[in-house]
Amino acid sequence: MNALLQLNVPPVLAKRSTPWQQRKPTLQPTPASHLQHQPPRAGAKGFGTPPIAVSGKRNKREEDPKGTNAGTDEDDDAIPQVIFDRMLTRILVSVGIPMGSGIGLVYFLAMLKERGIWDVPQWLPLVAILAAFGTSGLGIAYGTLSTSWDPEKGGSLLGWEEAKQNWPELWKEDDENRSL
Numbered sequence: 001m002n003a004l005l006q007l008n009v010p011p012v013l014a015k016r017s018t019p020w021q022q023r024k025p026t027l028q029p030t031p032a033s034h035l036q037h038q039p040p041r042a043g044a045k046g047f048g049t050p051p052i053a054v055s056g057k058r059n060k061r062e063e064d065p066k067g068t069n070a071g072t073d074e075d076d077d078a079i080p081q082v083i084f085d086r087m088l089t090r091i092l093v094s095v096g097i098p099m100g101s102g103i104g105l106v107y108f109l110a111m112l113k114e115r116g117i118w119d120v121p122q123w124l125p126l127v128a129i130l131a132a133f134g135t136s137g138l139g140i141a142y143g144t145l146s147t148s149w150d151p152e153k154g155g156s157l158l159g160w161e162e163a164k165q166n167w168p169e170l171w172k173e174d175d176e177n178r179s180l
Contacts, residue, residue: 082151
C-alpha cells in the first residue's frame with residue numbers, strides 16, 4: 001500500500017499505453033488457383049441444376065406460344081397485398097399479446113418476490129415464459145389461418161369462422177397430391 005501512495009504521477013497525466021502491440025493488417029498474396037471458380041463437390045443441396053418436378057400439373061409456360069409468364073404456377077402462389085397486410089396484423093397481435101402478457105407476468109412475480117409479499121417458487125417464472133413462447137408460436141399459425149383469404153371480405157374480430165374455413169383449404173392441395 002505504501003508503494004501505491006508514493007507514486008507521484010497523477011493518473012490523468014499518465015501515458016496511456018496498451019499491453020498489446022498495435023499491428024497493421026498485412027495483405028498476403030493469393031495463388032491464382034484460388035481465384036478460379038470451382039463448382040461445389042458432393043452434390044450439395046441448392047447447387048447445380050434443379051430437379052425435374054414430377055406432378056400432374058402441366059406447366060403453362062409450355063402451352064404459351066408467346067413465352068410470357070402469365071398464368072405460371074408462380075402466379076398462383078402470390079398472395080394479394082390486402083390479404084398479406086391482414087395476415088401480418090393478425091400475426092403481430094396473436095404473437096404480441098401472449099408474449100407481452102407472459103413477460104409482464106414475470107416482472108410482476110419478480111416484484112412480488114422483491115417486496116417480500118410472496119416468496120415465488122423458482123419454477124413459476126419458467127412456466128410463465130414457456131407458456132408465453134408456446135402460445136406465441138401457435139399465434140403465428142392462428143394469425144395466418146384466421147385471416148379471411150378473400151380480398152373483398154374483411155373477416156370477423158377473432159377469426160374463428162375463417163380458421164374453420166381455411167384449415168381444410170390449407171390441406172386440400174396436399175390431399176390432391178396424395179391421390180395422384
